[in-house]
Amino acid sequence: MTPANTVSRRNFLLGASSLTLLAWAQRRALASSLSARAEAHIEALIAQMTIEEKAGQLSIFSDMTRLTPQAAINPEAGPPVDKNLAQRVREGRLIGVFNGLGAAGARAIQRIAVEESRMKIPLIFGADVLHGLYTVFPIPLGEAASFDPQLAERTARAAAIESTAAGLHWTFAPMVDIGRDQRWGRVAEGSGEDPYLGSQLAVARVRGFQGKSLTDEDSMLACPKHFVAYGAASGGMDYNSVEMSEQTLHEVYLAPFKAAFDAGALSTMSSFNDINGVPMSANRKLMTELLREQWKFRGMVVSDYTADQELIKHGVARDDREAAKIAILAGVDISMQSDLYNLHLPGLVKSGELPMAVVDESVRRVLRTKYLLGLFDNPYRSLDPEVEKRNIMTPQLRAVARESARASIVLLKNESNLLPLARSGQKIALIGPFGADIKNLAGPWAPFGKSDHVVSVEQGMRAVLGDKASLTVTPGSLIEKPLEGGIEAAVAAARAADVVVLAIGEGQDMSGEAQSRTQIVVPEPQQQLAEAVAKVGKPMVVLLRNGRALALEGAVRDAQAILVTWFLGTETGSAIADVLFGDYSPSGRLPVSFPQDSGQQPYFYNRRTTGRPQGDGPPAFKARYREVSNEALYAFGHGLTYSRFNYERPRLSTERLPWSGTLTVTAKITNTGEREAEEVVQLYIRDCVASMTRPIRELKGFRKVRLPPGASTDVQFTLTRQDLAFYNLEMQFVAEPGEFDVWVAPSATTGVSRRFVLNAS
DSSP: OOOOEEOOSSOSGGGOOOOOHHHHHHHHHHTTOOOHHHHHHHHHHHHHOOHHHHHHTTEEEEOTTSOOGGGOOSOOOSOOHHHHHHHHHHTTOOSEEESOOOHHHHHHHHHHHHHHSSSOOOOEEEEOOSSBSSSBOOOHHHHHTTOOHHHHHHHHHHHHHHHHHTTOOEEOOOBOOOOOOTTSGGGGGSOOSOHHHHHHHHHHHHHHHHOSOTTSTTOOBOOOBOBTTGGGOGGGOTTOOBOOOHHHIIIIISHHHHHHHHTTOOEEEEOSSEETTEEGGGOHIIIIIIIIIITOOOSEEEESTTTTTTHHHHTSOSSHHHHHHHHHHHTOOBEESSOHHHHHHHHHHHTTSSOHHHHHHHHHHHHHHHHHTTTTTOTTTTOOHHHHHHSSSOHHHHHHHHHHHHHHOEEEEEGGGOOSOOSSSSOEEEESTTSSOOSSSSOSSOTTOOGGGOOOHHHHHHHHOSOGGGEEEEOOBOSSSBOTTHHHHHHHHHHTOSEEEEEEEOOGGGSSTTOOOSSOSOOHHHHHHHHHHHTTOOOEEEEEEOSSOOOOOHHHHHOSEEEEOOOOOTTHHHHHHHHHTTSSOOOOOOSSOEESSGGGOSOOTTOBOOSSOSOSSOSTTSSSOSSSOSSEEEOTTOOBOSSOEEEOOOEESOSEEOTTOEEEEEEEEEEOSSSOEEEEEEEEEEESSOSSOOBSOEEEEEEEEEEOTTOEEEEEEEEEGGGGOEEOTTOOEEOOOEEEEEEEESSTTOSOEEEEEEOOO
């Protein structure tokens, strides 16, 4: 399948043009290459370094000297680096630090490294910049709803511009874990349940973070994480074990990583979980045999926060010393926060238990990456306080934040065309804990965002409404607790209004790391608020704030209009107002399936077929629960606009795809509504008969098209044999001749199929 693309409406932020495929391929080929001079310098350094200095290059710590209170997001662990950071730098006992901000402070620390340490090796400064630094963009799951890789590339580029201005070289992002179980809180950080969409966005974000060249002042090293299958934690419970077939691991969970590495990412992070009994920080088969030997990955692997030390709790290491040995032999180059490598690698080498060659290879990867970032030639790159002043919270950054936020909003439902709302002539009651809220806009893993710079829903709406008295704002309840007199006040506000806008959902601390939920529903106090307000009988628009798919119930599910607004970041209110009042026709599509009930989890559209599928006829003895059918409430790919689109049955260039040929699928799409709008046209396939059960549908492409009323366009996709391949019982990636169904459709459960045959020759 040729890579999905979208129609870009503007160039990259600050005049940087979108990368051509040719230039990208050329840069990828050079991404891990160094000059002979640089390679010789690296070997000379390794030859001169003591084992203690080598262990230092493989150890990274949280920068407590510059850590802001809101960025203290990890549990306290490891040594008190804040008390002896300068001395550690002089002694060469760390590769760098993370989650400290400020160009001036980083420059002072870097000066010690390159002027006072024996080896003069520059430090690297990293941080968790998942969806923006100070200017916060939508959570990655929300941005995935845009189905727009070029937009994701531009937001990553914007984040890199701001982050490098604040003294950073390395981001622990993008998070490319596939999330098929919505109980898992970290679904919010990824791109949803589909490996094709996840791979496209992984590539886009790597390209955006790293830019044209890793040596550029505004380039930030990407770190696709968490390697691997962290999103498949049993029961959706964070940090839990993973049991998985080799086929699913490679087809679903490894696919976005491979795409990210092919795009030039030169670091990755080992995940907390085990796979089939082997913790990832001890998994030589995946981190060395697959990643390095088969995939030829030349970058560096950093453990997740103390993940190497957690091998003891996993029960595969007796103590810290053995955990350090197991981790580095498995392929973990850098120990994060635990200090195990500093403490134990020297002794392990001196005892003969750990070959010096293993340590040298990890050091080589680290030094090579620092060279590729330009740090040896310019150790003070990205450490200019004047640049920091110019590139923080700029109007250009905020414009991209607003654009990405409104493109992330998904219109699930719009009965009787309740939306868009009129700007005048009606009274609106904005009800719910998120109406005036500014503390829950950024979402999880946005620790550096500034709440005093965000736009609330109320502020966004008031900026649009001419008559400020036409909007009343009533919280009604707290997020997870009732508010005394709240429901009564909300009901009164609803009675006095012509339309209700109900801003409800999850607080930002209900999604993200360590925030698994057994019931993925609107919290009970807010559900009770919704039920009471709905009884008033006024038209109601629900604004969902959420970091995962939710099982909607009662009055929320039955509301006339529902908008999924995720956590949209700095420009939340402006973007929501753009959609509510029709300045922007919603174009987002669900990157995760919304279930009918929490008990359906894990639920995903591309599940395998069973011998007793739902089908037609009586429900007994079918693959379903007693309470609900085995279908989504809102399917993957679903989303409405303020117009209507007609899909004609797709046309095939041939009904027999040659083994080494191509097949073009064409569908005529017509805007039959009364407004210009943007449609996400999706391509799905199904292998009708194969040697193994295959998914009921698989996304293989998508296009975004913008059409004025009455206009039509032909949307084309190209399929090859490679798009039909899968891992068979022998773990061979093969396509099998036979019949395939293909759909061009607006979601994973709609559309009319055509059938073609893959020839054997």
